[in-house]
């Protein structure tokens with residue numbers, strides 16, 4: 519990885535590595551997960567498959583924690599290329615805690631702006647995501663949206679999201695709604711982002727284009743605890759390690775103004791800690 523990619527990551531809280539996985543590998547992964555999805559339901563599916571539902575996200579619900587029962591996912595989560603890149607970005611090798619597959623078929627809702635460490639609660643430090651595009655992702659089919667620099671904010675208090683646009687029902691407020699940038703990606707590109715970065719995605723407004731993504735979540739090795747759902751954490755050699763369980767609750771940031779400038783104050787309290795949505 520070039521030094522400038524790490525600089526971008528440190529400055530903005532995210533960086534895209536282009537062409538990290540080859541087209542043939544991506545084709546194989548995409549077909550693998552489509553075949554798994556067609557075959558049925560799995561232990562950590564977020565909702566059950568409803569083949570006749572009008573909601574595309576119920577016909578193709580996300581899969582989670584596939585690495586616990588699928589060798590292909592496990593190998594991808596611990597892939598040497600991801601490990602090396604994560605180590606360059608973080609300075610130390612991380613622990614792997616989650617895999618997810620988003621199908622995002624045509625017509626499906628997106629995911630409202632959020633911060634991943636709200637869910638993972640990796641402490642101290644934060645978590646980190648590697649988001650592999652399995653299709654071209656652009657504004658039409660609901661590519662990722664990121665708020666550059668927001669990785670320096672604390673975990674914000676959540677508020678209700680508009681569930682006509684988002685399949686999740688909580689979001690975080692940002693002072694300038696225009697500050698979310700679209701990240702256009704081609705199959706094989708990987709978006710790495712810090713667990714405090716505010717990000718999400720808009721609806722897939724295309725008529726016929728899936729926007730599939732395979733996602734790995736990792737935590738920094740300084741973390742001593744993570745929310746219960748993410749246990750066991752894995753070292754990048756696949757061995758399990760014991761961490762403490764993070765509880766819910768705790769302080770969260772709320773926007774206020776200081777001399778006319780939006781500023782975050784730790785005045786709120788989280789009431790829940792949940793698995794990543």
Ligand SMILES: O=C(O)CCC(=O)C(=O)O
Pocket residue numbers: 620628629634647660661662717718719731733
């Ligand atoms: O892929 C998406 O649309 C959203 C993914 C996301 O926000 C996440 O994995 O945290």
